[in-house]
Amino acid sequence: QKEVEQDPGPLSVPEGAIVSLNCTYSNSAFQYFMWYRQYSRKGPELLMYTYSSGNKEDGRFTAQVDKSSKYISLFIRDSQPSDSATYLCAMIKNTGTASKLTFGTGTRLQVTL
Amino acid sequence: EAGVVQSPRYKIIEKKQPVAFWCNPISGHNTLYWYLQNLGQGPELLIRYENEEAVDDSQLPKDRFSAERLKGVDSTLKIQPAELGDSAVYLCASSAKAGTSGSNEQFFGPGTRLTVL
Numbered sequence: 001q002k003e004v005e006q007d008p009g010p011l012s013v014p015e016g017a018i019v020s021l022n023c024t025y026s027n028s029a030f031q032y033f034m035w036y037r038q039y040s041r042k043g044p045e046l047l048m049y050t051y052s053s054g055n056k057e058d059g060r061f062t063a064q065v066d067k068s069s070k071y072i073s074l075f076i077r078d079s080q081p082s083d084s085a086t087y088l089c090a091m092i093k094n095t096g097t098a099s100k101l102t103f104g105t106g107t108r109l110q111v112t113l
Numbered sequence: 114e115a116g117v118v119q120s121p122r123y124k125i126i127e128k129k130q131p132v133a134f135w136c137n138p139i140s141g142h143n144t145l146y147w148y149l150q151n152l153g154q155g156p157e158l159l160i161r162y163e164n165e166e167a168v169d170d171s172q173l174p175k176d177r178f179s180a181e182r183l184k185g186v187d188s189t190l191k192i193q194p195a196e197l198g199d200s201a202v203y204l205c206a207s208s209a210k211a212g213t214s215g216s217n218e219q220f221f222g223p224g225t226r227l228t229v230l
Contacts, residue, residue, distance in 0.1 A: 004155075
């Protein structure tokens with residue numbers, strides 16, 4: 001069983017919809033939680049990161065972490081065609097030193113006009 | 114500021130041939146990572162460098178893969194000989210020295226897409 005599970009999709013939504021992307025994890029040692037966006041034939045780019053449980057908002061994006069359930073979410077409001085990409089969750093078990101990112105498989109999102 | 118640079122972007126080789134990938138990290142970033150990304154999967158760490166020292170190479174298949182980071186800047190990842198199963202995207206990433214950012218953000222290059230025939 002993988003440490004981080006993510007539904008690969010694809011997920012197709014109309015423009016303007018609210019998108020919910022989720023990951024579950026099995027190791028309670030994960031402390032930092034990230035969401036990366038990866039466009040086709042590009043490298044991943046960091047969208048948001050959160051530490052421990054709670055919410056973090058940045059424009060149309062909200063990241064949510066529930067450590068008690070080992071569940072993280074990324075919400076995208078007013079989705080745009082330019083949001084069409086693969087979204088990868090990633091986690092780190094400790095910080096202070098360069099630490100290993102453990103990625104989910106990624107969810108492919110398509111926002112249609 | 115330039116991002117992480119990788120070359121070549123695409124490489125097609127016959128099996129059993131050698132291949133090398135090059136990475137130039139963001140200026141001033143001491144930590145460099147090589148990742149392997151298979152189709153439909155997330156990146157998996159192959160090796161991490163702190164300056165010129167490989168501090169985590171536990172996932173690197175050392176029978177055929179090797180890497181170096183001379184002078185603690187550019188890095189090269191080599192496969193010899195390549196196998197059909199090595200077809201994937203090889204990503205390089207870099208991050209600032211530990212402790213300078215709370216998330217220790219890793220910045221990724223565009224990757225090298227390898228096809229082994």
